[in-house]
Amino acid sequence: MGQRKSGHVTLLDVARACGYSVSTVSIVLSEAPLSQNVAASTRERIRKMAQQLGYHPDAYARSLRRRRSQTIAVLAYDLSDPFCIPIVRGIQAGLQPANYLPLLMDTQTQRRLFDTYLKMILERRAEGVIVIASWIFEETDLLADIEKNHVPIVIVGRDLTGRKISSLFVDNEAGGALALRHLSELGHRKIAVIRGPEELFDSEPRWAGVRRAAEEAGIEIDPRLVFQLPNLTDPTSGFEGGLEFAKQILATLRPFTAVLAFDDLTALGVVRGLTEAGLRVPEDCSVVGFDDVLPAIVATPGITTIHQPLREMGLLAAQWAVQGIDAREIGKRNPARMHKALPELVVRKSTASLVSAKNRRRNKEQA
Amino acid sequence: MGQRKSGHVTLLDVARACGYSVSTVSIVLSEAPLSQNVAASTRERIRKMAQQLGYHPDAYARSLRRRRSQTIAVLAYDLSDPFCIPIVRGIQAGLQPANYLPLLMDTQTQRRLFDTYLKMILERRAEGVIVIASWIFEETDLLADIEKNHVPIVIVGRDLTGRKISSLFVDNEAGGALALRHLSELGHRKIAVIRGPEELFDSEPRWAGVRRAAEEAGIEIDPRLVFQLPNLTDPTSGFEGGLEFAKQILATLRPFTAVLAFDDLTALGVVRGLTEAGLRVPEDCSVVGFDDVLPAIVATPGITTIHQPLREMGLLAAQWAVQGIDAREIGKRNPARMHKALPELVVRKSTASLVSAKNRRRNKEQA
DNA sequence: ACGATTTATTCAAACGTTTGAATGTTGGTG
């Protein structure tokens, strides 16, 4: 007895053990509306027996019959990027109360894996898909297959409302402006800027924000102090890029008192490069990042940066996905939505006022 | 036509569309052994039609019938701990070729979530479970339910071979010894040690290794220089702990030239604390960490640390899990295995030779 | 020309649930 061939206890096992039919047992254990009509004593007995036998409903059988998988796929471009984690956390928080299981998939920025997972999403009948964006999606409309099945899609980190996909992303323009304004308020005027890789959608608006704020502050950005990050392969390549930048710009002997880096990892690379050249942050040069990820927080000096409300974005994304499913369920149209999140300046120790910086001599010697 | 009620194309749709029976279509598309007997022209036709209709086999129906979910649950104690990521990556790499889908679950160090996920593992009929350990498992044998169903379990980060569970973990004793030996070889003798939280299994052996190496090197560890990290709640609490430590020990005015921290985040906290007190790392004080996580790599100075081969451990864990499933399939016993991974010293810039340290005066002034 | 083998395809049952409809009990009402 006990152990059936499948190795799992089924409704039939429970039914036999307590002398009721499979139907009754199912009705009781799944708390179907009909269970109101089942005698309290019966319910009790069935529940106890199920517990005792260690019954757990088979999600596959259930999903097959109910035609609901209670699953939402979360497609992250790279889990090793600390950027992804708070978003994932937010998504989890949003899915939990609605009782959906997040099917967390890490494409590792590999196109091959992306395709594999896309297939799995279809096969596993995910009811919704949340995509944490990356350049992988640039060229392609890989998601078309999924849309065809009327599965709601939400993308975070990029604006795809143009393609009628609900999108959440930070206001990069505002963020870039915040960063520059902070530096200008500290008195910096010779500001070097590291622009993001071309394939990243954040790069352009961020740069636009920087330019706008510079203009507003009456600061002219010397094009010879503007660098461009190469297309990145993994999250740490931002660090390499920042390091490389520092070496190159110091070699030109061109004077500057602050660096506005594309993201936190880049900023950390810059700090490393400057430090190795004997400069101090922030005394000799201020550095500001973007994103507010863990490494920027625990580094010394802590990196002044532009915080993105990632967790909140993830939470909202999850809620949208659930609402999208609900809407479809009752046959309602669910138009693409958009949320542009407000970035916030977080001041730490990697930036300092130009006038109060104790030692500007060093920088001058270099220049 | 086309769109059936479930909203997904089924075998029946394909069968009707090309005039064969469901069986034939199934045999062809699932590449069953019988498909050899199917005329090449038929195969061709069916495949084309399936492609055209956008058919994707329903994983639920398939799993139900085959009694295989092709799924392995990965239970991580906290995805926001950079420690977890390389392990997860390794697991993914190990599962990919065997064609299992990792069901990635993040308990966020919450007991409640842990229970929820455990239930889901059972319901979703995961064929194996890989646990990335934490103190959550301390008290309990929550996994008993899973073992009861003869689902192979592998745990990484802790030795549970005593409970007949396959385990992979780093040789903490050796790692602790490596760290201390490094410092002693640099000439340090007054070494402060930050021990891990009591609830963490790594803490004790690591400390034992430190003591052994100290003895071998003829160094006496001043008990007044030994601190104990409180039980942590989230990954960043290590950082707070290190910071707190630095403040406290500097207040005692007791002299020391190096700090051996429990892990990298703690080390980063120490660096912050020392720096804020006006000390320089490594000139005034060396700091060594443990784990070799991203923040330690990109900080400046880079943290000298003990590297754990996390990716390799994850890979092996995945392979063990798959082998465990295979063994069960053919009715073979699968005894618990154990792998103690070798840690490696990674020298960066947070440690320096005592004699070459340019400026010991500062430290003396403090002491 | 006939049974035996090979080749090509289909039948039908099963996997473990859920659920609309049906059945069998009560007890109460006209």
Next chain:
DNA sequence: CACCAACATTCAAACGTTTGAATAAATCGT
């Protein structure tokens, strides 16, 4: 006492696959 409702439980079909067994047709050896 026949009829109806409310209550308690069960039947049986369905969800979309897979697969051992069955069927049908063609090929072959004798």
